[in-house]
Amino acid sequence: MAGAAGEGGPGEEALVVDTNVIISAMLRETGYTRRVLIALSELYPVYTPRFALQEIELHLEGLAARKGVPRERLRALLEIIVSAINVVEEEYYEHLLEEARSLVGDPGDLDFAALALQLRRLYSRVTLLTYNKDDYKEAELKEKGVIVATPAEAARRLLPHRR
Numbered sequence: 001m002a003g004a005a006g007e008g009g010p011g012e013e014a015l016v017v018d019t020n021v022i023i024s025a026m027l028r029e030t031g032y033t034r035r036v037l038i039a040l041s042e043l044y045p046v047y048t049p050r051f052a053l054q055e056i057e058l059h060l061e062g063l064a065a066r067k068g069v070p071r072e073r074l075r076a077l078l079e080i081i082v083s084a085i086n087v088v089e090e091e092y093y094e095h096l097l098e099e100a101r102s103l104v105g106d107p108g109d110l111d112f113a114a115l116a117l118q119l120r121r122l123y124s125r126v127t128l129l130t131y132n133k134d135d136y137k138e139a140e141l142k143e144k145g146v147i148v149a150t151p152a153e154a155a156r157r158l159l160p161h162r163r
Helices: 019-027 032-043 050-067 071-082 094-101 107-120 138-143 151-158
Strands: 013-017 046-049 086-088 125-129 146-149
Touching: 013 107, 019 032, 019 050, 019 071, 032 046, 032 151, 046 050, 046 107, 050 071, 050 086, 050 107, 094 107, 107 125, 107 146, 125 151, 138 146, 146 151
Parallel strands: 013 046, 013 125, 046 086, 125 146
Antiparallel strands: none
């Protein structure tokens, strides 16, 4: 998806995925994060800003070297993961970047918070998936209808439980 968000409506939930979750899903082929992300994407619309992919691209060479895998293999895994995610251009949420500034501790997270705020206008609730919860002001975001959660927390809340 290249610009706007998909169809949303009352009663629906959407997810915004932080870079660190995408990287985790990409690096561990059989890992928990990948399974959760795939399961959630089958039930809910999932979004990330284009910025996240640009950030991953900047670090792809180092990630490949650290994991001892060819860069092109990581790029292919990234493409598979991103195929289940709506990638949104900054123009869609840029008018909310200033508001988002007060909701994050790390300026690198502005795009994720701004995108979540924009999607909140389409969905009843938005969950922002991250492993760096401390970078977000959870209480303030929750007041705006945005839940900050790790993949495990989101899975417990959003995935059907099997007995």
